[in-house]
Amino acid sequence: MTFADPDGHDDEREPVLQAWREAGIEARAERWDDPDVDWSRYDAAVVRSVWDYVDRRDEFLAWARRAESATQLLNPATVLETNTDKTYLRDLGVPIVPTHWASDGMPYWEEYVVKPAISAGARDTIRTTDRARAQAHAAALEADGRTPMVQPYLDMVESEGETSLLYFNRRFSHAVRRTAMLTPGRTGADNVEAQLRTPAPDQVELAEKVLAAIPQALLYARIDLVRLSDGSPAVIELELTEPYLYLSRSPAAATRLATALTELL
Numbered sequence: 001m002t003f004a005d006p007d008g009h010d011d012e013r014e015p016v017l018q019a020w021r022e023a024g025i026e027a028r029a030e031r032w033d034d035p036d037v038d039w040s041r042y043d044a045a046v047v048r049s050v051w052d053y054v055d056r057r058d059e060f061l062a063w064a065r066r067a068e069s070a071t072q073l074l075n076p077a078t079v080l081e082t083n084t085d086k087t088y089l090r091d092l093g094v095p096i097v098p099t100h101w102a103s104d105g106m107p108y109w110e111e112y113v114v115k116p117a118i119s120a121g122a123r124d125t126i127r128t129t130d131r132a133r134a135q136a137h138a139a140a141l142e143a144d145g146r147t148p149m150v151q152p153y154l155d156m157v158e159s160e161g162e163t164s165l166l167y168f169n170r171r172f173s174h175a176v177r178r179t180a181m182l183t184p185g186r187t188g189a190d191n192v193e194a195q196l197r198t199p200a201p202d203q204v205e206l207a208e209k210v211l212a213a214i215p216q217a218l219l220y221a222r223i224d225l226v227r228l229s230d231g232s233p234a235v236i237e238l239e240l241t242e243p244y245l246y247l248s249r250s251p252a253a254a255t256r257l258a259t260a261l262t263e264l265l
């Protein structure tokens with residue numbers, strides 16, 4: 001069993017390895033891009049903190065397909081391929097954050113978020129009340145061959161916060177409330193705080209509808225939800241590639257992940 005994470009600042013690595021050892025699963029961390037790793041030596045490769053794929057997605061996906069021809073890849077390569085480009089949101093068939101996918105014909109909103117469809121940790125993401133600035137950022141992304149996502153800024157991320165539901169092999173494990181990332185002066189994943197939260201029934205219903213539409217094996221799935229101005233839940237992002245799992249927020253979460261892995265092996 002292996003991990004496919006880069007050198008790391010992944011503070012979930014040790015707790016996960018520990019829980020897997022306790023479940024009788026021998027595992028070690030490998031870099032996904034290490035050409036010397038023989039993936040066929042492993043029964044499975046579990047993708048974890050591959051935060052460095054964003055700038056080299058093609059290379060990452062080529063690796064995933066290669067690894068999958070040698071071992072069981074979790075999550076599967078087709079899941080990683082779809083999930084690393086947020087244009088999948090267009091085809092989910094459930095409510096998502098209102099999104100305009102071009103610099104042309106932008107709607108009028110009080111405040112905008114503009115982000116690239118391929119990103120993580122709010123990279124190249126701006127928040128602005130200045131429509132011209134939002135449009136310029138979207139146009140710059142397009143000029144760079146990237147797909148822009150223009151959204152209204154949902155200020156509920158500062159009050160209620162985002163709700164992230166964690167599922168291991170499709171079974172609910174725990175949920176957290178996450179604080180806003182696009183805060184003035186400091187933007188990024190470092191800002192985010194998370195605490196355990198009991199999801200509301202409408203959030204669970206939406207998350208499970210999303211999961212039901214994905215046929216592939218899912219060792220882990222994090223479904224990030226917000227609420228729209230009418231109070232209804234909507235998907236902001238599906239984290240199926242390298243989600244931080246907030247294991248430390250729920251005592252038995254790492255054990256539940258180990259159980260899920262055992263089931264899929």
Ligand SMILES: Nc1ncnc2c1ncn2[C@@H]1O[C@H](COP(=O)(O)OP(=O)(O)O)[C@@H](O)[C@H]1O
Nearest residue numbers: 113119120121122151152153154180181182237
């Ligand atoms: N439309 C939005 N309204 C409010 N906050 C947003 C919006 N879009 C993104 N954010 C903030 O930026 C963070 C990162 O955006 P997200 O779409 O989840 O992409 P990624 O996590 O891949 O960078 C979110 O967790 C949220 O805090």
Ligand SMILES: [Mg+2]
Nearest residue numbers: 121122224237
């Ligand atoms: Mg996100």
